[in-house]
Amino acid sequence: MIVKKEQAITEPEVREEKMPKIFIVEDDKTIVKMLTNALKNDFQVYSVLNFRAVKQEILEADPDLILMDIGLPFYNGFYWTTELRKVSQIPIIFISSMSDDMNQVTAMNQGADDFVTKPFSLNILQAKIKALLRRSYNFSGPEKLEFAGFILSDNMVKSGESQIDLTPSENKILSVLFRANGAVVSKEALLQELWQTDEFIDSNTLNVKMTRLRKKLAEIGFAHLVTKRGVGYALE
Numbered sequence: 001m002i003v004k005k006e007q008a009i010t011e012p013e014v015r016e017e018k019m020p021k022i023f024i025v026e027d028d029k030t031i032v033k034m035l036t037n038a039l040k041n042d043f044q045v046y047s048v049l050n051f052r053a054v055k056q057e058i059l060e061a062d063p064d065l066i067l068m069d070i071g072l073p074f075y076n077g078f079y080w081t082t083e084l085r086k087v088s089q090i091p092i093i094f095i096s097s098m099s100d101d102m103n104q105v106t107a108m109n110q111g112a113d114d115f116v117t118k119p120f121s122l123n124i125l126q127a128k129i130k131a132l133l134r135r136s137y138n139f140s141g142p143e144k145l146e147f148a149g150f151i152l153s154d155n156m157v158k159s160g161e162s163q164i165d166l167t168p169s170e171n172k173i174l175s176v177l178f179r180a181n182g183a184v185v186s187k188e189a190l191l192q193e194l195w196q197t198d199e200f201i202d203s204n205t206l207n208v209k210m211t212r213l214r215k216k217l218a219e220i221g222f223a224h225l226v227t228k229r230g231v232g233y234a235l236e
């Protein structure tokens with residue numbers, strides 16, 4: 001009699017995809033609850049507990065995206081964004097009723113990636129969150145571009161031992177300019193490129209982004225980004 005050896009039956013491996021983490025910095029408990037309920041099916045949602053230690057709580061939670069109000073106890077959202085940008089490029093969306101041009105420009109100048117005005121549509125906010133996460137983290141392999149000895153790759157610019165981190169929009173802007181390889185790129189062309197990645201910005205916001213980008217690039221000695229007045233931008 002032939003006895004067949006029983007084969008062990010193994011359970012198929014289940015790969016769990018972790019939901020992205022959203023961290024809410026908002027002192028209005030009603031808004032925090034509303035946002036948590038709206039987002040909890042697609043995201044892990046956290047919110048600040050100690051408004052004196054916002055930066056510490058965020059770094060400990062290690063979120064994928066931050067929703068930041070401007071008016072907060074002790075220190076405002078601009079302050080915390082500036083502090084975070086010293087150590088992290090976590091995408092930040094400001095949500096505020098303080099929506100005049102000055103506050104929006106200040107938010108972008110401090111390092112915000114988008115600005116949503118209160119009252120807001122939850123559907124639009126969710127779409128903006130997903131679009132920003134898609135731009136920030138979904139890459140099909142780092143592309144390497146080079147200009148004058150500087151390497152642009154994986155949201156960074158490198159030269160020797162020096163490097164700087166870039167926001168998704170800064171990386172997009174430089175990618176276009178590096179590919180142009182010295183040719184002038186118009187403002188309209190850059191705006192079109194940014195719009196294709198769901199980032200709807202205007203000419204003034206682009207000016208702010210370019211100013212911030214120049215300051216960053218100067219840290220590693222990159223002085224090739226020039227403005228062609230009335231036309232656009234180029235690398236020289």
